[in-house]
Amino acid sequence: QSGLTQPPSVSGAPGQRVTISCSGSSTNTGAGYDVHWYQQLPGTAPKLLIYGDTNRPSGVPDRFSGSKSGTSASLAITGLQAEDEADYYCQSYDSELSGVVFGGGTKLTVL
Amino acid sequence: EVQLVESGGGSVQPGGSLRLSCTASGFTFSNYALDWVRQAPGKGLEFVSAINSNGDSTFYADSVKDRFIISRDNSKNTLYLQMGSLRPEDMAVYYCARDMSGIYSPLNAFDLWGQGTMVTISS
Numbered sequence: 001q002s003g004l005t006q007p008p009s010v011s012g013a014p015g016q017r018v019t020i021s022c023s024g025s026s027t028n029t030g031a032g033y034d035v036h037w038y039q040q041l042p043g044t045a046p047k048l049l050i051y052g053d054t055n056r057p058s059g060v061p062d063r064f065s066g067s068k069s070g071t072s073a074s075l076a077i078t079g080l081q082a083e084d085e086a087d088y089y090c091q092s093y094d095s096e097l098s099g100v101v102f103g104g105g106t107k108l109t110v111l
Numbered sequence: 112e113v114q115l116v117e118s119g120g121g122s123v124q125p126g127g128s129l130r131l132s133c134t135a136s137g138f139t140f141s142n143y144a145l146d147w148v149r150q151a152p153g154k155g156l157e158f159v160s161a162i163n164s165n166g167d168s169t170f171y172a173d174s175v176k177d178r179f180i181i182s183r184d185n186s187k188n189t190l191y192l193q194m195g196s197l198r199p200e201d202m203a204v205y206y207c208a209r210d211m212s213g214i215y216s217p218l219n220a221f222d223l224w225g226q227g228t229m230v231t232i233s234s
Contacts, residue, residue, distance in 0.1 A: 036220035038156075045206055045227055046148075046156065051220035089156055093217045099172060100158035100217045 004028065004090055004103035011109040012080045020106045022073040022090035028101060030071035033093040037066055037075045040087040040105075049088070050075060077108070085110045113137035113223060115207045120228030127197050127232075133190040133207030133225055141165070141185040144210035146221060147192050149203035149230075159205070160192060164213035175201075194230070202232040 005023040012018040022035060029035055035053050038046040048057050050066035053073065065076045073092075077084055090103040119131040133145070147159040160181040161170040169181050180193040190207055205228055208221035 034218055034220070038221075045224040046221075047224065048220055048222045051211065051222070057222060091156075091220065098217075099170075102156040102158070105155045 003094065003097075004092060004101055006088075006090060006103035006106045008104070009107045009109065011111055012077075013111045014080055014082065016080045017076060017078045018080060018108065019077075020075045020088050020090075020108070022075070022092075022103050024071045024073070024092060026071065027096040028071075028092045028094040029068060029073055031095060033095075035066065035068055035073040036091045037064075038089045038091065039084075040089065042086065046089065080110055082110050084108060115209065115223060115225035117205065117207050117225045117228040120205065120230050122231040122233055123197055124234050125197060125199060125232055128193070128195045129197065129230060131192040131194065131205055131207075131228055131230075133192075135188045135190070135209075138209075138223075140188040142213050144213055144215035144219070145183060145190045146208045146210060146215075147181065147190075148206045148208050148221065148224075149201075150206065150227075151200075151203040154203075157203075158217075161210070161215045161217075162190070163215050168215065170215060170217075197230075197232050199232045202230060204229050 037050040039049045040046045053068045054066045087105045089105045094101045117133045146161040162181045178196045182191045207225040209223035210219045
């Protein structure tokens with residue numbers, strides 16, 4: 001099945017570590033295509049957080065990290081802060097759809 | 112300041128047309144491919160269209176093909192999206208986004224986003 005699957009929600013207490021998964025298939029993440037991650041704070045535009053699976057743009061704190069293994073990618077956030085409460089989206093390419101695909105998004109709640 | 116600013120959103124009837132604009136500043140506009148990405152109310156992100164840095168190649172999601180036209184004017188640092196035959200499912204916030212490269216590739220990330228402009232479809 002084409003597309004990327006993310007959990008609808010995750011939560012964690014301040015200071016904790018959370019991970020957000022992005023599950024794909026052999027036509028996207030499993031084919032080796034890059035995964036990118038975006039953070040969307042409430043009422044604002046998305047912001048690039050991770051590109052090319054593991055790379056952080058300038059200005060993104062090193063509390064955010066990306067990884068990929070097989071057909072799944074993950075975004076890890078360490079030292080959770082209240083300001084991290086947002087929606088997070090993964091993005092990749094799907095060869096079956098011949099285009100850009102986004103995950104459905106994950107809402108992170110900081111308890 | 113490096114930024115993208117969208118405009119042109121509004122309310123339109125089903126079947127109507129609308130043109131969105133995205134004006135860039137703070138970077139060399141003609142060096143980058145550009146995209147439109149939309150987000151329906153309460154929903155996730157959806158790629159809409161992309162155009163290469165010199166405007167010679169364009170790309171569309173199947174959902175908007177033959178109804179939307181993307182274009183750019185590098186002399187005005189402006190990206191456009193002409194939307195026609197609008198449907199209720201086109202209602203969304205439309206974001207302008209910058210590719211990380213001058214040549215569009217669906218593998219690229221979007222490293223700069225505008226604040227978005229809302230398109231409402233209502234009779």
